[in-house]
Amino acid sequence: MANGGPVEHGFPHLETVRTAVTALYRRLSYETVRTFSASVAPADVAFCDTDDLHLGAQRVARELVRHFRLPDARMIVGFREMTHAASVELAAGPEYFVELNDRFRTHREDIGAALAHEVTHVYLHRLDLSFPSTAENEILTDTVTTYLGAGWLLLDAYREDAVSSQKLGYLTPEEFGYVLAKRSLAFGEDPSVWFTSPQAYTAYGKGMARARRDAQQPPLTDAGWAGRRRYAHDRRHADRPQPGTPYDFSPDATGGLRVSFPCPTCLQRIRVPVRGRVRARCGLCRTVLECDT
Numbered sequence: 600m601a602n603g604g605p606v607e608h609g610f611p612h613l614e615t616v617r618t619a620v621t622a623l624y625r626r627l628s629y630e631t632v633r634t635f636s637a638s639v640a641p642a643d644v645a646f647c648d649t650d651d652l653h654l655g656a657q658r659v660a661r662e663l664v665r666h667f668r669l670p671d672a673r674m675i676v677g678f679r680e681m682t683h684a685a686s687v688e689l690a691a692g693p694e695y696f697v698e699l700n701d702r703f704r705t706h707r708e709d710i711g712a713a714l715a716h717e718v719t720h721v722y723l724h725r726l727d728l729s730f731p732s733t734a735e736n737e738i739l740t741d742t743v744t745t746y747l748g749a750g751w752l753l754l755d756a757y758r759e760d761a762v763s764s765q766k767l768g769y770l771t772p773e774e775f776g777y778v779l780a781k782r783s784l785a786f787g788e789d790p791s792v793w794f795t796s797p798q799a800y801t802a803y804g805k806g807m808a809r810a811r812r813d814a815q816q817p818p819l820t821d822a823g824w825a826g827r828r829r830y831a832h833d834r835r836h837a838d839r840p841q842p843g844t845p846y847d848f849s850p851d852a853t854g855g856l857r858v859s860f861p862c863p864t865c866l867q868r869i870r871v872p873v874r875g876r877v878r879a880r881c882g883l884c885r886t887v888l889e890c891d892t
Contacts, residue, residue, distance in 0.1 A: 606764050616738060632747075649715075656710055657676055660674035664800065674695055677695055678703065685714070712752035723743060732876045742770070754772060754796075755799050758798055780806045784810060784811075813866075816860065818858055818860060819890055820889040833848070848873070856872070856873035858873050862881040
């Protein structure tokens with residue numbers, strides 16, 4: 600939790616984020632991911648200053664448990680002085696003990712954001728979905744929280760001005776915006792209508808621009824002129840792979856070429872023959888892609 604210190608910006612964890620989106624689709628399936636088409640509603644996690652602190656936190660936790668379809672999980676929420684925003688004890692369940700930073704006693708509007716990350720830890724624990732390192736696992740948790748409809752709370756908790764700052768989670772604001780944009784493009788949902796933080800709008804806009812670029816890379820037909828020209832050059836010299844391109848070529852069994860590139864929705868790599876106009880369907884997220892190979 601950045602609190603008054605510098606907030607990291609940009610996309611330093613982008614490859615891990617993309618791997619996390621693919622892992623989520625592989626673990627849950629397309630059908631299950633689609634059941635999360637509606638995000639957590641602001642009214643369901645609203646927290647007034649007149650609410651009882653502990654009863655209100657328990658209520659918000661129950662709403663997030665419901666959102667993640669964990670009917671038998673019970674969150675016991677407490678507060679204590681700590682460095683991080685929150686922590687959860689990942690035991691066998693059904694009771695899970697969540698501790699929130701004492702600062703949330705007076706910043707109650709962000710309790711939902713902190714709890715969203717911790718409830719997702721429980722969700723992933725039950726799915727047995729994890730990454731090797733602690734840092735990667737936290738990025739996975741933020742990505743899943745956001746892609747499944749609760750992470751807009753984490754981005755909305757980001758505030759920064761000349762004298763103070765606050766950010767929850769391990770992704771940068773722009774990376775939260777990127778995952779939110781991926782979700783928005785997949786589900787047709789605009790989370791920006793719920794933002795109360797002006798900085799969240801900016802980060803979401805930058806994330807959306809980056810997400811849209813994923814669908815504008817060759818061999819997709821929406822690629823721009825410069826990308827198409829470089830692709831044609833690289834295709835002619837397929838025996839000399841060029842670093843920094845999202846696609847790569849390999850020979851097929853007939854002596855021709857196949858091109859591999861990431862699906863712009865789930866980011867799984869797709870392989871299609873190099874033979875001009877091709878329509879491909881991602882087997883993981885079912886996105887239909889128009890390609891000019």
